[in-house]
Amino acid sequence: MAFFIETLLGGLMSGMLYSLVALGFVLIYKASGVFNFAQGAMVLFAALSMARFSEWIPEWLGMDNLFMANLLAIVVSALVMLAVAWLIEYLVLRHLVNQEGATLLMATLGIGYFLDGVGQTIFGSDIYKIDVGMPKEPVMMLESVFEGGILINKEDFVAAFIAAMLVLALTIFFQKTATGRALRAVADDHQAAQSIGIPLGRIWVIVWCVAGLTALVAGIIWGSKLGAQFSLSTVALRALPVVILGGLTSVPGAILGGLIIGVGEKLSEVYLGPYVGGGIEIWFAYMLALVFLLFRPQGLFGEKIIDRV
Amino acid sequence: MNLRKLAIAASVSAIGLSAALVSPAATAAEEQFFPVLAYRTGAYAPNGAPWANGFVDYMKLANVRGGVNGVKMIWEECETAYATDRGVECYERLKAKHGGATAVQPLSTGITFALTEKAPVDKIPVITAGYGRSESQNGAVFGWNFPLVGTYWSGADVLVQHIAKKEGGFDKLKGKKIALVYHDSPYGKEPIALLQERGKMHGFDVSLLPVAHPGVEQKATWLQIRQNKPDYVFLWGWGVMNSTAIKEAQATGYPREKMYGVWWSGAEPDVKDVGEGAKGYSALAMQHGAEPNSKVIKEVLASLHAKGQGTGPKEEVGQVLYMRGLISAMVQTEAVRVAQGRYGKGKRITGEQMRWGLENLNLDQKTLDALGFAGVMRPVHTTCIDHMGSGFARIHTWDGKKWNFSSDWYEADQKVLRPMVMLASAKYASEKKITPRTPEDCKK
Numbered sequence: 205m206a207f208f209i210e211t212l213l214g215g216l217m218s219g220m221l222y223s224l225v226a227l228g229f230v231l232i233y234k235a236s237g238v239f240n241f242a243q244g245a246m247v248l249f250a251a252l253s254m255a256r257f258s259e260w261i262p263e264w265l266g267m268d269n270l271f272m273a274n275l276l277a278i279v280v281s282a283l284v285m286l287a288v289a290w291l292i293e294y295l296v297l298r299h300l301v302n303q304e305g306a307t308l309l310m311a312t313l314g315i316g317y318f319l320d321g322v323g324q325t326i327f328g329s330d331i332y333k334i335d336v337g338m339p340k341e342p343v344m345m346l347e348s349v350f351e352g353g354i355l356i357n358k359e360d361f362v363a364a365f366i367a368a369m370l371v372l373a374l375t376i377f378f379q380k381t382a383t384g385r386a387l388r389a390v391a392d393d394h395q396a397a398q399s400i401g402i403p404l405g406r407i408w409v410i411v412w413c414v415a416g417l418t419a420l421v422a423g424i425i426w427g428s429k430l431g432a433q434f435s436l437s438t439v440a441l442r443a444l445p446v447v448i449l450g451g452l453t454s455v456p457g458a459i460l461g462g463l464i465i466g467v468g469e470k471l472s473e474v475y476l477g478p479y480v481g482g483g484i485e486i487w488f489a490y491m492l493a494l495v496f497l498l499f500r501p502q503g504l505f506g507e508k509i510i511d512r513v
Numbered sequence: 514m515n516l517r518k519l520a521i522a523a524s525v526s527a528i529g530l531s532a533a534l535v536s537p538a539a540t541a542a543e544e545q546f547f548p549v550l551a552y553r554t555g556a557y558a559p560n561g562a563p564w565a566n567g568f569v570d571y572m573k574l575a576n577v578r579g580g581v582n583g584v585k586m587i588w589e590e591c592e593t594a595y596a597t598d599r600g601v602e603c604y605e606r607l608k609a610k611h612g613g614a615t616a617v618q619p620l621s622t623g624i625t626f627a628l629t630e631k632a633p634v635d636k637i638p639v640i641t642a643g644y645g646r647s648e649s650q651n652g653a654v655f656g657w658n659f660p661l662v663g664t665y666w667s668g669a670d671v672l673v674q675h676i677a678k679k680e681g682g683f684d685k686l687k688g689k690k691i692a693l694v695y696h697d698s699p700y701g702k703e704p705i706a707l708l709q710e711r712g713k714m715h716g717f718d719v720s721l722l723p724v725a726h727p728g729v730e731q732k733a734t735w736l737q738i739r740q741n742k743p744d745y746v747f748l749w750g751w752g753v754m755n756s757t758a759i760k761e762a763q764a765t766g767y768p769r770e771k772m773y774g775v776w777w778s779g780a781e782p783d784v785k786d787v788g789e790g791a792k793g794y795s796a797l798a799m800q801h802g803a804e805p806n807s808k809v810i811k812e813v814l815a816s817l818h819a820k821g822q823g824t825g826p827k828e829e830v831g832q833v834l835y836m837r838g839l840i841s842a843m844v845q846t847e848a849v850r851v852a853q854g855r856y857g858k859g860k861r862i863t864g865e866q867m868r869w870g871l872e873n874l875n876l877d878q879k880t881l882d883a884l885g886f887a888g889v890m891r892p893v894h895t896t897c898i899d900h901m902g903s904g905f906a907r908i909h910t911w912d913g914k915k916w917n918f919s920s921d922w923y924e925a926d927q928k929v930l931r932p933m934v935m936l937a938s939a940k941y942a943s944e945k946k947i948t949p950r951t952p953e954d955c956k957k
Contacts, residue, residue, distance in 0.1 A: 207740050214732050321554075329558035331756060333786040340790055342766050355739065357764045429760070431786040435556045435727040435753045442730070473733035474740075483697045483723035485733055 206350035211474050212467060217360035219466020221429075224367040224422040225443035226450065226458040227374065228415045233452045234378070235387035235411035236297075237394070238308040242316035244440025246416060248432075249288065249323040251423030253281040255332035255432035274336050278424070285416035288319070293409045301404060302394055320437055329434060334427040338362055363425045368459075370421055374414070375455050387411055391453070442486075445493035451506025460504055468492045545581070545849055545861055546611035547572065547588045550603050550619045555594035556727040557752035559782040560834055564620055565590070566825030567838025570813050571846065573824070577816045581849045582859040587611060593624065595752075600624030601631075608635055615867045616640050616845050622700035625658070630945070632657035637864040638871055642841045643668075643776055643799045647703055648937035650930075652872060652900040653949040655938065659871050659900045661844050662893060663799050665703035666933060667904035667925030668775050669747070671797060673711045674923050675773070675908055676745055687716035692743035694734060694750070694758055697723035701749045704775070708747070710933060728754025735761040748774040748796075755783035759791045769793040776906070780833035784911045792913040798833075800890040801840060802909040803916050805831030809839065809885030833916065836889070843884060844893065848874055872897045872955070891922065897955030904930070 225247060232240040258277035267273060296311050339358035347353035378384040390397040390407045398404050426436055443462075450461025469485035469492075477484050496503075549568060552561035572586040580586065589610060591603030600619055608614045616638040619625050625645040632639045633656060640659045641649070647666035649658035676691075677683045693708060695701030705721065712719045720741060722734045728750055735758075738746060746767065748758050755778045762769060770793040774783070779796020781803070804810055810831040817823040818830060829835050852862045852870030862870070876893040893902040904925030909916040942949055 207736070210739070211733070211736050214736055218730075218732055324554060324558070329554060329562065331559045331753060331782055331786050333788075340760070340763055342764055355765060359764065430729050430753065431756055433556075433753050434554075434558060435729045438556070438727060439729065469730075470733045470736070474737055477733070477737075481723065482721065483725045485730065486725045 206346075206352060206354050209350075210354050211470050213354070213356065214360070215467035215470035216463055217357065217364045217466070218470065219446075219463040220364035220367040220459075221360070221422075221425065221462075222439075222443050222446045222466055223459045223462030224363075224370065224418070224425065225440055226446040226462055227371065227455065228418045228422065229440075229443060229447045230450075230452060230455055230458045231374070231415045231418060232411060233391070233447075234455075235391050236308075236408055237305060237391050238297075238312060239305070239452070240415065241309065241312040241440075242292075242319060243415070243419065243443070244437040245316040245319035245323070246285070246288070246419035247423045247426065247439060248434065248437040249319045249423075250281055250285050250416070250420040251334065251427035251432040251436050252323050252327035252332065253284045254278065254420065254424050255334045255427060256327045257281055258334065259332070270335065270337075278420070281420055282417060285420050286413050289412035289416040290409055292412055293405065297408055297412075298405055316437075320434070324434065331431040331433040332427075334424060334432055336424060336428055338425075338428045359429060363429070366421065366425060370418065371455060371459055374418075377414075378455065383407075383410060442489065445489040447503070448493040449496050449503055451503030454503070454505030457503055457505030465489045465492065543580075543583065543861070544585050544587045544611065545615050546613065547586060547845065548603065548607035548610075548614050548617050549588050549590040550593050550600055550617065550621075550624065551590050552593050552595045552620070554592060555596075557595040560752050560777070560780065561595060561620065562825065563780070563782070563829050563832055563834035564838035564841075566823075566829060567835035567840075568618070568842045569824045569838075570817055570830070570835075571839045571842035573817055573822065574809075574813055575842075575846045581846060582853055584849070584853070584859060584861060586846065593619070593621065595621055595623075597621065597623040597627050601627050604628055604631070608637060612861065613637075613864060615849065615862065615864060616871070618642070618841055618845070620644070622646070622703065623698060626699050629655070629658060635864070636868075638868045640841065640845055640871070642844060643837065644700065647707070648934050648941060650899060650901040650934050651938035652896070652898050653938070653951075654942045654947055655900065656950055657868065659895070661871075661874075661895070661900070661902050662840070662890070663776070663904055663906060663925075664901055665700075665749075665775065666707040666930050667901065668797050668799070668906060669704035669707040670711070670904075670925040670929060671906040671923040672747060672773050672775075673708070673715075674926070675920060677715070683715050689717040689745070690720065690741065690743040691717055692720045692722055692738055692741065692746045694722045694724060694731075694738075694746055694748050696728060696750050696754055697725050700751065700777075704747070704749055706933060706937070707930075710929065714929075724750070724754055724758075727752060729757050731757050731761045735765045735767065738762075738767055739765045744771065746772045748772060748778045750774070750778045750783075756787055756791075759784065759787045759794055762794075763787070763790040770795075773797070773908070776837075779909060779916070780837075781916075782834070789913045791911045793910065795908050795910040795919060798907045798909045798916075798918065799837065800903075800905050800907070801833075801836045802907070802918055803831060803833050804836050804889050807831070807885060807889050808887060809843075809889070810836075812885055813839075840886075840890065843886070844874065844876070845871075847876060847880070847884075851875070871895060872900070874902060876902075897950065897952075 228243040257280045262273045344353035446461040450457030469489045472488040473485040551565035593600040618640045642661045643663045647664040649655035708719045774796035776797040776799035784791040818827045848870035852866045856866045874895040891905045895902040908920035910919040
């Protein structure tokens with residue numbers, strides 16, 4: 205029983221981290237109708253920026269304070285991500301207003317490859333450390349209830365908490381602010397939104413900036429866990445089944461989807477894996493999402509699309 | 514003559530002049546071409562780049578030393594990103610350049626599998642120092658594969674010998690549990706046969722835990738380890754999978770002192786961002802470890818990096834994977850020397866002649882010492898039938914800041930390996946309808 209609970213908790217915490225990346229997809233799609241394939245590359249770019257600036261800034265300024273170095277690196281990386289967001293809007297998206305969804309999708313694919321390459325060119329392709337003081341050692345709980353207790357990964361726990369706070373903040377932003385409502389209006393219909401005076405260009409810059417900052421949070425957390433390195437861009441692939449399951453337009457859907465995928469893949473790997481040779485968790489997540497689509501094509505919380513003839 | 518005609522005339526003259534200066538006939542006798550299949554981008558770049566830097570630096574050093582009897586090494590690098598399809602594409606693109614490739618080193622078991630059938634057709638030896646197919650040690654069947662210095666079976670065998678020594682003898686392994694956490698690829702699967710064979714011999718249990726590429730998601734794997742409580746964990750990872758495994762071991766409280774990696778899981782990129790968390794973790798050293806004080810490294814620094822001609826960062830010179838690349842280039846350079854001894858000193862050799870050189874490699878301690886490898890590696894002696902040449906290894910352990918040797922030399926037990934090699938290679942020969950080479954064929 206204790207092992208099942210450990211696996212379940214491990215899955216839930218992994219799921220929260222997937223949600224963090226899935227949020228980037230949802231934000232952009234919700235506000236611009238674009239499925240942003242560059243989200244993983246943005247996470248990588250942000251993580252590399254954070255890792256290298258936290259290394260370079262103390263060298264440049266001759267300081268020895270880890271907290272200050274990290275704080276400055278976060279500020280610089282946030283500025284970098286805002287600049288990236290602005291450049292994406294200015295150089296690419298502005299020229300694709302009112303184009304087909306497939307065109308925009310391909311554009312984000314291109315942006316993704318570009319960011320992958322240029323990120324490694326500027327910051328290097330090694331594994332870089334992000335040390336923001338996340339606890340690494342595990343903690344044992346409920347030792348009096350279960351023999352041997354239940355192991356909790358403190359780092360995952362802290363990461364899941366940060367992710368939950370970010371989700372809460374974004375939900376409030378989308379539901380309770382004028383900018384949030386404008387973002388939703390743009391997502392519904394570009395032309396209609398423009399016709400009532402919503403500045404499309406500015407809205408897109410805002411949403412890409414928010415997605416960029418979300419990528420920075422995800423990059424710092426994932427980078428602290430795995431090191432800032434190329435494979436972080438593939439973490440986005442883990443978030444795809446999450447958005448399929450949760451629905452592309454729903455922030456709560458991204459969270460619930462993440463939790464279901466996280467738990468599903470961990471339980472499947474641990475309990476089904478040994479019967480089929482193991483290594484199944486990646487494709488199992490996709491299979492789970494596909495099965496779900498058969499019954500609910502719009503995802504858990506996605507908006508049902510009805511075309512009237 | 515107007516400006517346009519002048520430009521055309523100048524271009525034609527320039528092409529003609531450069532063709533005259535660098536014609537194949539003029540250069541073929543003096544240069545020996547080696548394709549460099551490297552990966553400096555992608556998920557495995559942190560491990561691929563130092564290898565490539567060491568590999569290229571040794572060829573530069575060989576040229577500084579005057580080449581092989583005056584024949585200079587030339588090379589061209591092609592980025593594979595550790596992808597089999599791109600590796601094959603690189604091979605096809607480069608194999609006929611500069612008069613033909615002398616040998617190829619793919620640095621990927623997947624690419625090696627793909628090239629194994631191409632090599633006999635193109636007559637280009639495939640050198641896989643410390644990787645590739647373990648059964649390709651048998652040169653009678655795998656006439657063009659050279660897993661020089663070690664195979665995964667020899668590595669796994671040394672690991673079992675080491676833990677047996679720790680436990681107090683092979684008989685003490687009975688009832689023990691070993692978990693193999695491996696990259697779910699041809700590379701990661703290689704040691705399974707040997708471990709299962711040794712498990713049958715000594716009565717220990719081997720549990721298999723595959724990790725999907727690139728290896729960043731291992732939580733479920735380590736939860737299983739926590740549940741099963743194996744006595745030892747063997748790690749057969751590559752790239753970011755290694756550091757992730759050590760971090761997960763830390764997160765689940767598995768003692769790093771009971772973790773042993775293969776030589777591709779025991780370099781600086783695997784542990785440096787884990788730091789103190791990796792303290793106590795050990796790995797195989799494929800003969801060498803980090804060798805910053807070796808004579809050859811001092812020569813590389815003085816002859817190349819001090820003059821701004823080195824490859825990659827200076828700090829990396831002498832690290833584990835840099836050394837692996839350096840040694841891989843050294844064995845091929847020495848094979849060229851051996852081949853020249855038979856086919857003509859100071860002459861360019863063909864791929865077929867290179868095979869002869871590789872099959873008659875005799876790097877004794879005196880030669881190794883003279884090349885600057887004293888204390889770095891032990892002698893390598895190949896034959897037409899034995900394409901591995903030696904199976905020595907040591908264990909090194911990470912102390913939180915650097916790798917230190919923590920064992921004496923071991924040698925893979927050929928009494929265990931040889932029957933497995935013969936069986937697997939006979940099966941391969943039967944499947945591919947290969948007639949094994951006889952001692953008479955070897956003399957040719």
